[in-house]
Every structure is written in C-alpha cells, then in structure tokens.
Amino acid sequence: MKDFRPNIIFDKLRNGIETPLYDIYELYRNEFIVWSMSRYNCSEEQSKDAFQEAILDFHQNVISGQLVELSSTIKTYLFQIGKYKLINIQKKEARLTYNDTLQLIECGEVSQFMEDENKNYTQEQINNAISKLPEDCQKVLKLYYYKEFDMESIARELDYKNADTAKSKKSLCMKSLFNELKKLSMLLIL
Amino acid sequence: MIEDEGYIEIFERYRNGDMDTSELSGFEARLAYDSEFKEAFKLYQTIESGIKTHFRNELKSKLKDVDKKMDSTPKKSKSLKLVIWSSSIAAAIVLGIFIFNHLSQPDYQQLAQEYWPHEEGLPVKMSSVGKYDAAMNSFKMKQYEVAEKLLLKIHSDTSTYYLGIISYEKNEHTEAIDLFSKIEKSSAYYDKAQFRLALAHLSQGNIVKARQIFKTISFSNSDFSEVSIQLLKKL
Numbered sequence: 001m002k003d004f005r006p007n008i009i010f011d012k013l014r015n016g017i018e019t020p021l022y023d024i025y026e027l028y029r030n031e032f033i034v035w036s037m038s039r040y041n042c043s044e045e046q047s048k049d050a051f052q053e054a055i056l057d058f059h060q061n062v063i064s065g066q067l068v069e070l071s072s073t074i075k076t077y078l079f080q081i082g083k084y085k086l087i088n089i090q091k092k093e094a095r096l097t098y099n100d101t102l103q104l105i106e107c108g109e110v111s112q113f114m115e116d117e118n119k120n121y122t123q124e125q126i127n128n129a130i131s132k133l134p135e136d137c138q139k140v141l142k143l144y145y146y147k148e149f150d151m152e153s154i155a156r157e158l159d160y161k162n163a164d165t166a167k168s169k170k171s172l173c174m175k176s177l178f179n180e181l182k183k184l185s186m187l188l189i190l
Numbered sequence: 191m192i193e194d195e196g197y198i199e200i201f202e203r204y205r206n207g208d209m210d211t212s213e214l215s216g217f218e219a220r221l222a223y224d225s226e227f228k229e230a231f232k233l234y235q236t237i238e239s240g241i242k243t244h245f246r247n248e249l250k251s252k253l254k255d256v257d258k259k260m261d262s263t264p265k266k267s268k269s270l271k272l273v274i275w276s277s278s279i280a281a282a283i284v285l286g287i288f289i290f291n292h293l294s295q296p297d298y299q300q301l302a303q304e305y306w307p308h309e310e311g312l313p314v315k316m317s318s319v320g321k322y323d324a325a326m327n328s329f330k331m332k333q334y335e336v337a338e339k340l341l342l343k344i345h346s347d348t349s350t351y352y353l354g355i356i357s358y359e360k361n362e363h364t365e366a367i368d369l370f371s372k373i374e375k376s377s378a379y380y381d382k383a384q385f386r387l388a389l390a391h392l393s394q395g396n397i398v399k400a401r402q403i404f405k406t407i408s409f410s411n412s413d414f415s416e417v418s419i420q421l422l423k424k425l
Contacts, residue, residue: 018249020387030259035409052253055208056246072413079411104311120233126240127247130268142318178198178235 006070013062016147025055028075032082040086042157046093050086054078058083097180121181129180137173144170196352197230205238291349298400300394306423307385309355322348334359347377354383358390381412389417392425401425 001010002023009020029051036047058078061067070077088179121129143149143157151163151170160166171178202324203209204217221228325340334356341349341356354369370387373379388403404425407418 018252021249022252024255025256026260029257031409031415035411038409048257052250055253056250059249060246075415076411076413120236121245122242123240126237127244130244132240134351141241142245145241146249167202167208171199174202174237176200177241181237 004074006074009074010062010068013059016143016149018059021055021059024058024074024078025051028078031075032079035079036082036086040083040090042086042090043160046086046089050082050089051078053085054082057081121185125181126185129178129184131176132180133173133176136169137176140166140170140173196397197227197292198234199232199271199312201234209425210360245419298395298397299393302389305417306358306389309352309383311352325352326351329356334360347373347379351377351379351383354390358393363394367394381407381410381414384412385414392421397425 004020004024009024012020032051033044033047036042036050037044042050055078058067058074058081059174072080108129130141135142139158143154143169149157151166154170155161155163155165158166160169200217204214209217213293221231231418311329312320312322314323314326314330321344322341323343325337328334328337328340329352338353338356350369350372354366354373356361357366357369367387367390370383370390373383377383382406384403387401388407391397391403392400401422404418404422408422409413411416
C-alpha cells in the first residue's frame with residue numbers, strides 16, 4: 001500500500017527516490033483539473049501543465065531543504081502552488097500572443113534579441129550535449145545540480161571512494177559537457 | 191574559449207568551495223577587471239542552470255508518461271455503459287425500496303455530531319494579555335453563556351466563528367447556520383466555517399443544502415475535502 005504520510009514522502013525524496021511524486025500526481029491530478037477548470041477558466045492541458053510544475057516545485061523545495069514540514073496537507077500545498085503556476089501559464093500564453101504580434105511590427109528589435117541569444121547555448125544544445133555524455137556523468141550531474149546532493153552523498157550513492165573522487169569526477173564531466181557543446185556549435189557553423 | 195583556457199577547473203574550484211581566502215579574493219577581483227573571464231563565468235553559470243532545467247524537464251516528461259497511463263484507461267463502449275447504467279439504476283431502485291420499507295430515516299443529527307470537529311480554541315498565553323483570552327478561557331471550560339457574552343463585544347470573523355460553534359453546541363442550529371454563513375471567503379476561518387455550516391444544515395435535516403456545500407468543499411483545496419467526500423457517500 002502506498003504511504004502518503006508527509007514525513008515518509010519527504011524522507012524518500014531527500015534520499016533521491018522519485019516514485020512518491022508519480023503517486024501523488026496520480027492521486028490528485030484529476031481533482032486539480034476539476035478544481036482549476038471550474039475556477040480559472042483554463043484548458044485541461046494548462047491545468048495538467050500547472051500541476052506538473054507544482055509537483056516539480058514541491059520536489060525542489062523538499063530536496064533543497066526549503067520545505068522541511070508542512071503546515072497544511074500535501075494536497076493543499078500543491079493546489080496553492082498549482083494555482084499560481086496556472087496564473088503564470090495563462091499570463092505567459094497571453095504575453096506570447098502579444099509578442100507574436102510585436103515580432104511582426106518590430107523586426108529590428110527582434111533580430112537584435114536573436115543575436116544576443118546566440119552568444120549563449122540554447123537549452124536544446126545543452127540537452128543534446130548531456131545526452132551524449134556517458135551514463136555515470138549524467139548521474140553525477142543530476143545528483144549534484146538537480147537533487148542537490150553534496151559530494152559525500154554522491155560518493156555514497158555512486159560507490160566512489162570518497163568525496164574527493166566525486167569532486168574530480170564532476171569536474172571531468174563538466175569538461176566533457178563543454179567539449180560536447182563545442183562540438184555541437186562547430187557542427188552548427190559547418 | 192572557456193574550455194581552452196582552463197577556466198572550467200577554476201570555476202569548479204570556486205563552486206566546490208576549494209579556494210582559500212587569497213585565491214577567492216583573486217577570483218572575485220578578476221571577475222571585476224577581466225571581461226573575458228567574466229563572460230566565461232557567465233557562460234558556465236548558464237550551463238549550470240541549463241543542466242538543472244534539463245533534469246527538471248526529464249522529470250516532467252515522466253509525469254507526462256503518468257498522464258498517458260491515466261488517460262489511456264480503456265473507455266467502455268456506449269452499449270456496455272448503458273447496460274451498466276440500467277443495472278445500476280435497477281439495483282438502486284430495489285435497494286431504495288428495501289431501505290424505505292425496512293429501515294427508518296437516517297439520524298442526520300447524529301451523523302453531523304459524529305463529524306463535528308473538536309475546536310481547541312485560541313491559545314491563551316500567560317506572558318501577555320490578548321483580547322480573546324477571557325472568552326477563550328470560558329470557551330475551553332464549556333462555559334458557553336459567559337464566552338458568548340464576551341465574544342459578542344468583539345466584532346471580527348474570529349468571534350463570529352466561535353459564536354457559531356457556541357450556538358451549535360447549545361443546539362441553536364439556525365443561529366449557527368446564520369453565523370457560519372457570515373464568514374467571508376477571505377477569512378482564515380472560511381474553510382472550517384463552511385464545513386461546520388454544512389454539518390449544521392445536516393443536523394437540521396436540510397440534506398440538499400448540506401450536500402451542495404459538501405460538494406463545493408470536496409472540489410476545493412480545503413482540508414475538509416476528503417471528509418466531505420466521505421460524508422457525501424453517506425448521504
């Protein structure tokens with residue numbers, strides 16, 4: 001039987017187990033859809049998107065230590081975040097429609113914006129570069145940057161000798177990532 | 191280029207907190223005067239945030255997989271649905287006749303009492319004097335007449351909420367309904383008051399009204415939504 005007690009869920013998430021997130025999502029998603037569609041005049045897709053974002057924020061808040069205990073139920077907490085996520089999604093979509101129009105009017109400004117963007121790597125390039133890294137590197141980067149594990153915990157999780165080994169591994173992985181990004185940008189130039 | 195200049199190693203040392211004080215101040219000074227170094231560090235930070243976004247998106251796509259699983263639950267054909275509906279309706283009619291003939295009307299007042307949440311009252315501190323202290327002391331000792339007199343002197347959603355509870359406890363359910371209805375959505379007591387309002391209607395036998403409120407609560411993010419669903423099943 002699935003255990004939805006907050007302290008159990010928090011412990012699992014802090015230890016890098018993600019299954020409670022899927023269970024919570026499955027448990028409350030439909031209720032959130034009914035609730036949000038009746039209150040905020042949104043589409044089902046917007047509602048699902050907002051609830052997914054709420055689950056991700058909840059996860060991030062727990063693993064970063066910002067959320068240690070809840071003063072309400074998990075459901076209330078998620079619905080509150082979901083509500084604001086939904087409002088942001090609706091605002092963002094309205095803004096995008098506005099920007100689409102703006103693009104047609106102010107082509108000069110838009111091309112300047114595009115030039116600025118090109119100085120950096122796009123998220124798509126970063127995604128591609130990460131997927132080209134060996135599996136152990138992907139794990140190290142995920143544990144460090146997403147699950148916010150310290151080096152000792154990474155060493156324990158991935159069976160490295162100690163925190164220093166984990167540190168060296170992470171540096172190597174970052175170098176490999178930059179090399180992959182360099183290769184990708186070279187391909188773009190060619 | 192960031193990867194050619196050994197910058198990554200420096201940034202990694204900085205990120206891992208491996209720099210001593212002098213190295214750290216050297217690093218920070220370089221960020222101020224060396225624009226190429228500063229740009230490279232900005233790029234490094236962008237990649238770091240890109241890594242985070244990548245793994246967040248990865249998790250989000252797993253939630254989308256849950257969506258697919260939930261949304262692909264096979265839907266029953268119309269004819270099968272019709273058969274199920276007709277059978278359910280027939281069963282409900284038979285059950286209804288059985289209940290009508292053999293059982294007396296459910297005791298709604300008892301059901302409401304069963305679900306009536308215990309209210310602790312506001313905390314009374316020894317170190318300071320609060321405006322609700324005297325009323326709360328009486329309320330906690332179930333001296334409802336005294337508490338009522340004291341609360342009537344205060345005009346707030348807090349006092350209205352507690353006056354509602356007192357009326358209910360004194361079996362003055364109509365008065366309780368009136369008081370709980372006055373608590374506005376913006377109040378911290380709104381969710382609690384709505385649940386108690388539904389119970390007060392239930393104890394009066396106003397089943398339609400009670401059901402309507404429980405239904406609204408069940409669709410809300412109130413702490414009472416689960417219990418409202420339970421109650422709806424019983425009504």
